[in-house]
Amino acid sequence: MIIERIAKAIIKQDWLVIMIEVMVVVVGIFIGLQVDDWRTAHENKRFENQYITHLHDELSLMIIRDKTVVKRSNKAIKLLEEAGLYFSQSSDTLAMTPEHCFAIARSHIFADAIESPAVIKELLVTGRIMLISKDALRASIVNFDSSIEAYKQLRDDIQQDRIVLSRRHSELISMGFGWDKTECNFERMAKHRGFLNEFYDNMLRYLTYSRVVILEQQIKRVELHKLLDKELNITHSE
Numbered sequence: 465m466i467i468e469r470i471a472k473a474i475i476k477q478d479w480l481v482i483m484i485e486v487m488v489v490v491v492g493i494f495i496g497l498q499v500d501d502w503r504t505a506h507e508n509k510r511f512e513n514q515y516i517t518h519l520h521d522e523l524s525l526m527i528i529r530d531k532t533v534v535k536r537s538n539k540a541i542k543l544l545e546e547a548g549l550y551f552s553q554s555s556d557t558l559a560m561t562p563e564h565c566f567a568i569a570r571s572h573i574f575a576d577a578i579e580s581p582a583v584i585k586e587l588l589v590t591g592r593i594m595l596i597s598k599d600a601l602r603a604s605i606v607n608f609d610s611s612i613e614a615y616k617q618l619r620d621d622i623q624q625d626r627i628v629l630s631r632r633h634s635e636l637i638s639m640g641f642g643w644d645k646t647e648c649n650f651e652r653m654a655k656h657r658g659f660l661n662e663f664y665d666n667m668l669r670y671l672t673y674s675r676v677v678i679l680e681q682q683i684k685r686v687e688l689h690k691l692l693d694k695e696l697n698i699t700h701s702e
């Protein structure tokens with residue numbers, strides 16, 4: 465036992481032995497601490513890689529889903545803009561269809577997912593965001609989450625006081641089960657100033673929702689995904 469040896473050396477006043485034994489203890493503690501630090505650093509790096517990989521995979525799935533959402537939203541805008549042109553009589557070649565009617569009837573719906581990947585939420589809630597060692601990547605993840613929160617707020621603002629046209633103007637819109645069962649009286653709509661005011665109001669809200677909330681959210685996801693690709697040395701075939 466080292467303590468016993470030191471005690472005996474003290475009794476004998478053998479200072480050289482005392483010094484050597486104390487040195488052994490100090491060096492032992494130092495090596496122990498170093499090993500512990502190395503183990504912690506190694507574990508943290510492993511966790512960091514796991515989080516980055518999970519985040520990359522989750523974002524990849526979201527980006528695939530975004531494509532469908534953007535496509536659907538672009539189609540809704542095209543239909544609403546065509547209806548707008550028809551109502552303003554700046555186009556007499558446009559024919560209104562049940563799809564236009566359905567888009568008008570649903571012009572108050574802003575229901576697509578606006579969300580951060582679950583991994584980001586976990587990193588932020590648990591404070592493990594500090595495991596992301598590169599400052600720039602950590603800042604990008606935090607900024608991404610802040611942007612999503614801002615888009616949620618913007619969507620809430622856009623939705624406030626929105627108008628459900630089919631409820632307000634049931635004489636003009638008859639809703640059915642599915643887009644092909646929804647009917648509109650387009651000619652009467654074009655002459656109804658109150659309806660037109662509310663339609664254009666909904667249209668502008670939907671345009672802002674689509675171009676800012678949906679599209680920018682998608683762009684932010686693609687940007688963060690690119691950073692993660694770089695970090696993980698992943699290349700995707702376009």
Ligand SMILES: [Zn+2]
Binds near residue numbers: 520524689692693698
């Ligand atoms: Zn990737």
